[in-house]
Amino acid sequence: MNDTAATTDLLAVTLAQTLAQEHVADIVETLNEQDIATIAHVLGELPFERAVEVLDQPEFGAAAEALALLPEGRAGALLSAMSADRAADVFQEFDEETAARLSGRIDRQTRSDLKKLLAYPEHSAGSIMTTEFVSVPSSWSVQQTIDHIRRVERSRETVYAIYVLDAATRKLVRAVSLRRLIAGDPDAPVESVVPAHKPITVTPEIDREEVARLITKYDLLAVPVVDDDDHVIGIVTFDDVIDAMIAETTEDVQKLGGMEALDQPYNEIGFLGMIRKRAGWLSILLLGEMLTASVMQHFEGELEKAIVLTLFIPLIMSSGGNSGSQATSLIIRALALREVTLKDWWRVALREVPTGLTLGTILGAIGVVRIILWQWAGFYDYGPHWVLVAATVGAALLGIVTFGSLAGSMLPFALKRLGFDPASASAPFVATLVDVTGLIIYFGVAALILTGTML
Template identity: 40%
Template sequence: MFNGSGMLVQLIKPEFEELIQAKDWVGLKDVLSDVPPVDIADLLVELDGDIAVVIFRLLKKPIAADVFSYLPSNKGVELLELFNKQQLSDVMVNLEPDEQVALMEELPGHLTQRVMNSMNLEDQKQVKKLLGYPEDSIGRLMTPRYVRIKSDWTIERSMKHIRKYAEVAETLNRIYVVDDNEFLIDDLRLTEFILADPEDVVESIMDRSFEALMAYEDQEEAVKMFAKYDRVALPVVDTDGILVGIVTVDDIIDVAEEETTEDMQKMAGMDALDDYYSQTSIFGLVKKRIGWLIVLFVGQILTALTMSGYEEILKQIVLLSYFVPLLIASGGNSGSQAATLIIRALATDDIKSDGWRKVLSREVLSGLLLGTLLGILGFITLIAWGLIGGDPLNQELILKASVVGSSLLLIVLFGNITGAMLPFLLSKVGLDPAVSSAPFVATLVDVSGIIIYFSIAVFLLSGILL
């Protein structure tokens, strides 16, 4: 087998398309028998739904379900529309409960009941229970397919129980110990049972120390827990401590990717997409982007209005206008850097939402250092500019250079503080810190930067202004 999904797909794609063209379904079945489900899904994405449905019939039922789980949501919905009741049932019964829930969340209303009716009563009950948890909660991610035992069982009895339910369990990496009321009291590695004396009771290998997720917590908390404890699976309990399911690392990888993508899109000054970029319509893209563009446009109007208030100064000292883009861009860049650092630190729990005082002191100091360095560079740049333009090195040129240098210091400092504190402020009022995006910070700094710049100009150049 070849390593690398993209390479394998490219290698078999010509043969795959040729067999479809010839309607050689037997040959196609042989070709697909050794292809991983994720690669089969890649091959199906660009096919017409009718052809994709035929190919699904060639696959073994568990493989077909795996392939379906890897399809983009819009392609999955397209195929479900074409499946007959038996095909729907075959796919749904072989999906994990969390995958069934994820699919139901994506379905249009007219298809939801049809898919639900294709499932057996037990699966329907599980899906409805999981859908009862809040959207984006850990409860929506979990699966009830795990192995649990009692502390007073012997190791031998426990191993028989594990072997009995191993096939339906999503993972055997951890075995969960519960009491008579289903309260979670421990989770144990399978190797501990293998190494223990068969006559010993489970209690003898327990330490009653475990980490668990809460079903009603946000999915982001699960990402943090998996990263912190480096686990393949974690148990999920309700508010009373009763074991209700487990979450596995493959689901967390998907959540981490979604959360990172969402944060990146929000930091770019837009609403997060509901689907992959390639699966989002032009209208959908415009809808997600236009809101913040309007907000930022209004912000730039404020910038223009602020500059118009200093029209007389600009008429008298035209040189000052040349440095406006440099100054506000430096402040915006500094603010964007600070906002990005703090948003990421909050997301990874590197800093807590109540740690703003420490962050403020750090960003004031770093802002002063950055501003001083850029201020010196700006001072030297304007002096050189003037000398190259034929101006003498006199008090007026030095004052103009001082305006630029000191403005850079204060604007960069203000940008740093604004970018660092906005995530805390938004978090405090219950908003996602990621919305303190780079464009949003830059717009704030634009307006304040112009006020700082021209206020310093009026103060230092009052002697040469008419």
């Protein structure tokens, strides 16, 4: 071993000894700042249980890369000890060679669990559930159940919810909290302390957003995932949902910005990867804006006759785009929170029309007042027909803001109805759509008001 390697090993050992006494969140934060070789060395030197704790944290971004560098025996043992859902997430990041190499090093039960979890669709309850939960037969007593929890708690993700199964069919009967269990008579049947209502359950194919809604609605620590025969195949815990919702929200925010969602942290995605994520939407938006140029070419004659109209094109386009983006953002969020559903589109339309008219009136009045003030103060001379120019701008703003609000609110419904993510109705996309139609409205209003005078 050369001096450099020996020094690196010594530093890793020292760092591991220091971190072993820290909170797991602090260990993750420190390791995320290290290079991958150092991270792998530290994971190899940390006490086994501490290393498992670190790897189980979703915030630890280098888990897959570090495990790939560790000796196969150590990596396989760590993967086997990790929570099944987290191990599945890490396995998805392995290349084919690493996955094949390490799959032979994990125990049979973990391998079986991973195979099941990796088979479920992305963003489904099955893809984020864990198979490590506490279940007991309904024939057990409270004391038997508590003794069982003591024996298995280290191998379960959570023990705060216990699932009571039919002793014969193994179907889910009830769910009981640890708090109610501890307060019960030790000699009484476990069924005597369970709530009377049926437990809230989900199927593995259900979207994770729906799981989050149920956990929030019923104030659950975990929700069981059941198959068609009501057998519990896993649970989704509230912390898994929080992690999933952070990822979902991040994805939606990126889409709202007019780009594909990033599948890696910003600092980790490569230059070419970033270009691929952003260039497609920018190209589509550019093609859309080309329609704006085509509309202006169509009205070239009107612009030559009334050049003053060009002064207000940026104002007109931005106002329509802003109103559309506002409405889109509101409806996308309302759809995500289930405040509105597809069947509510007409209610939203009926609300956005008067809202758009009111907002358009406000902005139109501001535009008219601005023209009047500039004309009277002598800042700019809009010509002998400046009153008609002011009326044109005011009426156009009224129409464009109303259209923008209506179009922006309806677009998420249309996308959801067609099976697309409503978040794809990004602010730049809505702004581009309203830019084109806004110019048509603007020049249409100008033709009605100014024909016979300036046109």
